[in-house]
Amino acid sequence: MAYDFDLFVIGAGSGGVRAARFAASYGARVAVAESRYLGGTCVNVGCVPKKLLVYGAHYAEDIEQAQGFGWTxxxxxxxxxxxxxxxxxxIERLNGIxxxxxxxxxxxLLQAHARLVDAHTVEVAGTRYSxxxxxxxTGGWPHVPDFPGNEHVITSNEAFYLD
Incomplete structure (x- = not known):
C-alpha cells in the first residue's frame, strides 16, 4: 500500500523531534503534528524557564556578595x-530552532492538533494523512486533582506566566 508518509509523529517535544529527524536522515518521508508549542514541556514550561528564573533569582545574592570582592x-x-x-x-527563539x-x-511540520483515526491514519485540521x-x-500534561482548595493551585503551565 502507498502511504503519504513512512512515519507520522504526533508531538514535537524532544522525543518526537528526535525520532522525526533521525527517520528523515535515513530517507524516510516524515511528518510531525504539534498543536501547542515546539520543544515540549522542557523547553516551554519546564527545564528551560525554570533555569532562567533560577538564574535570575541568584543575582540578588551575587550582587550582595560582590561587595565583599570590592564591587560597589x-x-x-x-x-x-x-x-x-x-x-x-x-523560549520563542528555541521554538524557532x-x-x-x-x-x-x-x-x-503541521502546527495543528492531530487525531489518530486508525492504525495508519492521522487527521490534522480536517485533513487525513496515511x-x-x-x-x-505527546508527553504529559499536569492534572490538579479535585480537593478542597484546588482553585488556588497552579501548575508549571501557569507558573511561568505569572504577572
Whole structure:
C-alpha cells in the first residue's frame, strides 16, 4: 500500500523531534503534528524557564556578595516583567530552532492538533494523512486533582506566566 508518509509523529517535544529527524536522515518521508508549542514541556514550561528564573533569582545574592570582592553596586532594582519578557523571548527563539531542525531535515511540520483515526491514519485540521508507522509522542500534561482548595493551585503551565 502507498502511504503519504513512512512515519507520522504526533508531538514535537524532544522525543518526537528526535525520532522525526533521525527517520528523515535515513530517507524516510516524515511528518510531525504539534498543536501547542515546539520543544515540549522542557523547553516551554519546564527545564528551560525554570533555569532562567533560577538564574535570575541568584543575582540578588551575587550582587550582595560582590561587595565583599570590592564591587560597589548602587541602585539595585529588579523588574519581574523584564525577566518574564526575556524568558518568553528565549523560549520563542528555541521554538524557532526546533522548527528549523525539523524543516531543514525534510520533515513536514503541521502546527495543528492531530487525531489518530486508525492504525495508519492521522487527521490534522480536517485533513487525513496515511502513514506506515505512527509514533504518539505527546508527553504529559499536569492534572490538579479535585480537593478542597484546588482553585488556588497552579501548575508549571501557569507558573511561568505569572504577572
Amino acid at each position: 553596586v548602587d541602585n539595585k532594582t529588579f523588574d519581574w516583567r523584564t525577566l518574564i519578557a526575556n524568558k518568553n523571548r528565549e 526546533y522548527k528549523n531542525l525539523l524543516v531543514d531535515s525534510g520533515v513536514t 502513514a506506515e508507522h505512527i509514533l504518539v509522542a
